[in-house]
Amino acid sequence: MHPLESLDESSVISVSVLALYLRDCLETNDILQNIWVHGEVSNCKTYPSGHCYFTLKEGDAQLLCVFFKSSRIRTSAPELRDGMALAVNGRVSFYERDGKLQFYVEAVKPLGTGELFERFERLKVRLAAEGLFDAERKSPLPSQPAVIGIVTSPQAAALRDMLRVLRMRYPLARVILSPAQVQGTDAPSSIAAALDLLNEHGEADVAIVGRGGGSVEELWAFNDEVVARAIARSRIPVISGVGHETDFTIADFVADYRASTPTAAATAAVPNIEDWRIDILEKRQTLLL
Secondary structure (H helix, E strand, C coil): CCHHHHCCHHHCCCHHHHHHHHHHHHHCCHHHCCEEEEEEEEEEEECCCCCEEEEEEECCEEEEEEECHHHHHHCCCCCCCCCEEEEEEEEEEEECCCCEEEEEEEEEEEEEECHHHHHHHHHHHHHHHCCCCCHHHCCCCCCCCCEEEEEECCCCHHHHHHHHHHHHHCCCCEEEEEECCCCCCCHHHHHHHHHHHHHHHCCCCEEEEEECCCCCCCCHHHHCHHHHHHHHHCCCCEEEEECCCCCCCHHHHHCCEEECCHHHHHHHHCCCHHHHHHHHHHHHHHHHC
């Protein structure tokens, strides 16, 4: 007999009933109501409301955390940032609306810097000592590029945003996509190979290397030495456009120009043809006078 044929509808519960049951199970467990947990902060965001949301990670495990404004003020908590090693005190519950198990933070104790942050700082110091960040080695961006090279994932929303900006601002330019993985273990070598390929191809006047926003781990490929070396050896001027405005990567420091987002990178890569039209009209009016 098929399981559905013996289904007793009276025994079927709703999602809201199950969600409330899960919340009650967690909140009536004394062990889960006042505990300390340690890990590394990732994907940390503090909103205008003052509430702070972040992920606490250790190895392959992660815990979604909420630190409300009232608790932050009451405990005079420090500003949290990605890469911090942190011990958090609080309780575990289930948030029915989003279907998430969350840790509600009541207090925090910084434990220093996390592993990812330390790796970032070590590489940053070493490459800076080699001169890879020096302004003297950076190339100026072309004022009227005929060909724009883009290194990113073909499936990325960031690619669509960049193409839209390039078409709107400067439809005279041709775009070459050198596809790459921008997340995961193989991403650094993929990004480096894609940029090398643009250089071998030889047509691009400027290259944009980047991807949209994400957690520290999702953006980590752009903190890899392999990517930094590829940008440094590129004969084509490189614009980095990684993540959001507040995200900084090693690629940003090595690139010839750091843009705050992929959209900003596309804007920086080309002039605005509308400015040319306005200039021509003004000159025409001057000649007619």
